[in-house]
Amino acid sequence: MTGALRRLSINRASIRQWTVRELVDACAARGVGGVGLWRDDVEDVDPAAVGARVRDAGLAVTSLCRGGFVTDPDPGERRRRHDDNRRALDEAAALGTDVLVLVAGGMDGNGTDLPGARVRVADAVAALVPDALARGVRLAVEPLHPMFCSDRCVISTLDQALDLVADCPVEAAGVVVDAYHVWWDPGLDAAIRRAGPRIAAFQVCDWVTPLPAGVLTGRGVMGDGAIDLRAMRRAVEFAGWTGPIEVEIFNDGWRERPGAELLDLMIERHLAHVIDPESPTQFDDERSEAAWTASTT
């Protein structure tokens, strides 16, 4: 099991009731290999110190959430967002992660001009490429489920995210494959194959209904919903992905439960519904370990 857990990463949003230190210590104690952090986790502290603490515990910071929100029609506001996204790249570099997740932004204050908003996202990502290259941090464009198109993210499919980064150097810009956002897409398998080395992060949880009001915090744990996570994990691996599998679950109900219970549940479900039970040590293979080691050092 060692390889399978080393490759597991827990996004901080999945256990908000814990401090970063509590999350890191609990993950280290169980052999979990990484954590995904958010910008507010390093808002009032030195990101380099946080990154060092995570690495001292034997873990990697697998991603920083998040930059983006670049759809505002006002050029001044977009300029402010660009500057803030550059700071996010700085924070990612200081933390020691090479993945900055970008969420495009929605259409708020933008009328009905969806094509225009999408063009602004492409422009904004391209403008960040030199900074990303300089810092060795990759812009990871995350398509969000189409139900978020108006208020959160105008990039709605994996193919669309791939089109967006197609002209950027592969080391500067990639895409996030988050199972919750893309599972329904009839073109998903082909898009994942197409993505290949553009995959910068792979996140999992499950799709459960009914959705709550606002639809943001109704994610389920792997195995409770409609997504064939094992098939999707195989697809991203077939496309070349050997990096972490990050569990990101937004669920208001989870706030009431002990963090350790949630962490143990995510580990159990990762083993039962994401990796292959018939070959649980698959991730000990040389290539995966080499890639993982490279990403954590």
Added chain:
Amino acid sequence: MTGALRRLSINRASIRQWTVRELVDACAARGVGGVGLWRDDVEDVDPAAVGARVRDAGLAVTSLCRGGFVTDPDPGERRRRHDDNRRALDEAAALGTDVLVLVAGGMDGNGTDLPGARVRVADAVAALVPDALARGVRLAVEPLHPMFCSDRCVISTLDQALDLVADCPVEAAGVVVDAYHVWWDPGLDAAIRRAGPRIAAFQVCDWVTPLPAGVLTGRGVMGDGAIDLRAMRRAVEFAGWTGPIEVEIFNDGWRERPGAELLDLMIERHLAHVIDPESPTQFDDERSEAAWTASTT
């Protein structure tokens, strides 16, 4: 304005507090050309009599909602659904509409086998083709927004619906373009052009947030949300559509308001946000009127 209102149709689900007769009389009084009905509207009455009453008032029945729900893994249940869908075709023919809207069904009781569910839908639609041809009623496959993929409809994009009906005779099977379900799709314009004569119905409302719990009954009236309905209407017309524009708004809050107020609001918003204000009588052109007349007689 006459042409513009003649081409407007009000789906019964938009004003549930009215009887069919109240809806038809109010639409007739305002010059609205059609109504879309549901199967429960003709459950305990003779559909032919309902259809005759609508036509006597000078209106058309622009669609019957709905058949479908053919994803159950159990063959016996799918057989029952097939028989029920044949009855729905009978009801549509008796009502005098040539459009039966089909909603595929979700994955309930179906684990995580999304590809399997989608194959079952294709098989079920193909099996209904001879009955559709015999009755002169078109199967109108409706892609639903991806947020309904697990619990209501595994057909999530217009392209997917077009793939599904591609091998069926065009007079037997088409697609529904419902703005609410497809507006976010980055491939929408191309899919609408591809659809061409496969377009069997065009429905409008608007996308507003936050979505309510369950996400079914949070639709907005045209002009209140994120969808560029005028652009979409132009796109379906460029693809050849000259038929009705049907307003279908599921909104729990609307149940509390007087039906006449809602009808007047839908008319006002149709004129202001769907048709072109600079050429409001565009629908009086010969081709549109001929097509409309053909569809109502």
